[in-house]
Amino acid sequence: MRTLTRVLLALLVTVAAWQARADDTYTQTRYPIVLVHGLLGFDKLFGVDYFYRIPAELQRSGAKVFVAQVSATNSNEARGEQLLAQVQQILALTGAAKVNLIGHSQGGPTIRYVASVRPDLVASATSIGGVNDGSKVADAVRGTLPPGSVSEAIAAQAANALVALINLGSGGTGLPQNNIAALDALTTTGTRAFNAKYPEGLPKTACGNGDEVVNGVRYYSWSGTKPLTNLLDPSDPLLGLTSLVFAGEPNDGLVSACSSHLGRVIRDNYRMNHLDEVNQAFGLTDLFETDPVTLFRQHANRLQQQGL
Numbered sequence: 058m059r060t061l062t063r064v065l066l067a068l069l070v071t072v073a074a075w076q077a078r079a080d081d082t083y084t085q086t087r088y089p090i091v092l093v094h095g096l097l098g099f100d101k102l103f104g105v106d107y108f109y110r111i112p113a114e115l116q117r118s119g120a121k122v123f124v125a126q127v128s129a130t131n132s133n134e135a136r137g138e139q140l141l142a143q144v145q146q147i148l149a150l151t152g153a154a155k156v157n158l159i160g161h162s163q164g165g166p167t168i169r170y171v172a173s174v175r176p177d178l179v180a181s182a183t184s185i186g187g188v189n190d191g192s193k194v195a196d197a198v199r200g201t202l203p204p205g206s207v208s209e210a211i212a213a214q215a216a217n218a219l220v221a222l223i224n225l226g227s228g229g230t231g232l233p234q235n236n237i238a239a240l241d242a243l244t245t246t247g248t249r250a251f252n253a254k255y256p257e258g259l260p261k262t263a264c265g266n267g268d269e270v271v272n273g274v275r276y277y278s279w280s281g282t283k284p285l286t287n288l289l290d291p292s293d294p295l296l297g298l299t300s301l302v303f304a305g306e307p308n309d310g311l312v313s314a315c316s317s318h319l320g321r322v323i324r325d326n327y328r329m330n331h332l333d334e335v336n337q338a339f340g341l342t343d344l345f346e347t348d349p350v351t352l353f354r355q356h357a358n359r360l361q362q363q364g365l
Contacts (some may be wrong), residue, residue: 084357085119087153088180092124096104100124109336111353120357123147128232129220130239133251137170155180161335162186173255176272179221180365184278186334188315191245197246197302240261264315266322276320281329286343296330
């Protein structure tokens with residue numbers, strides 16, 4: 058009798074768990090979520106998500122999620138036009154009226170371009186570690202590679218080889234690449250020229266918040282300020298080195314906290330480096346900080362609460 062009781066209890070617990078999972082709508086937004094990668098990014102590389110584990114975890118609780126694939130290296134405008142075409146395809150496929158765009162790194166200005174030129178198709182634009190006021194790392198690289206120099210040509214060829222490998226592993230071989238245009242787009246000078254054309258959501262004061270709603274689009278951002286987060290993470294040494302160019306200014310290894318600001322700043326000091334923000338590498342992040350996957354889930358719920 059006791060054995061039967063235990064079996065019945067176990068069965069009830071299992072059924073309850075499955076029912077709870079079936080009823081879980083925590084991340085179920087009104088509009089599809091579109092994730093957009095940054096420089097040298099991809100949707101999947103040899104089967105590994107750029108947004109590591111994030112799409113599946115958002116989908117688990119009801120979200121419709123699409124991962125865009127734009128040029129690994131190109132200008133913000135070129136990437137933005139590619140993204141716009143994919144957004145239109147997603148809307149045609151789903152029947153939705155708008156999308157929620159979430160961009161990491163150069164994905165930030167990429168989604169801003171789409172939100173600026175077609176605000177009617179965008180419910181929200183969220184920038185994560187976004188290069189919204191330039192990167193001092195890009196400035197430093199540009200300073201060592203003067204336009205038209207031999208060093209620039211050599212670096213461009215090396216970048217071409219890396220992009221070719223990324224395209225091979227991600228299926229992005231048909232996309233146009235332009236390494237120099239990408240570098241120029243991420244410098245302070247290049248970013249500010251872009252911002253003059255597409256200013257929506259930018260802070261009105263130094264390191265402040267921008268307007269949360271512009272032309273019907275809600276703008277959000279968050280970022281980290283801890284380049285070294287996990288001894289096992291192979292990206293930490295490189296990001297620790299690049300963080301030195303910021304001369305003590307809070308940064309994630311590639312983007313300063315202030316440069317990441319866009320719209321409503323949810324937080325700009327998570328214990329995360331630039332790759333931790335998208336749960337790379339392979340989820341090796343700071344043990345004493347909120348799981349990056351949880352941040353994405355919380356944000357999807359935030360969008361849900363706004364009716365987006």
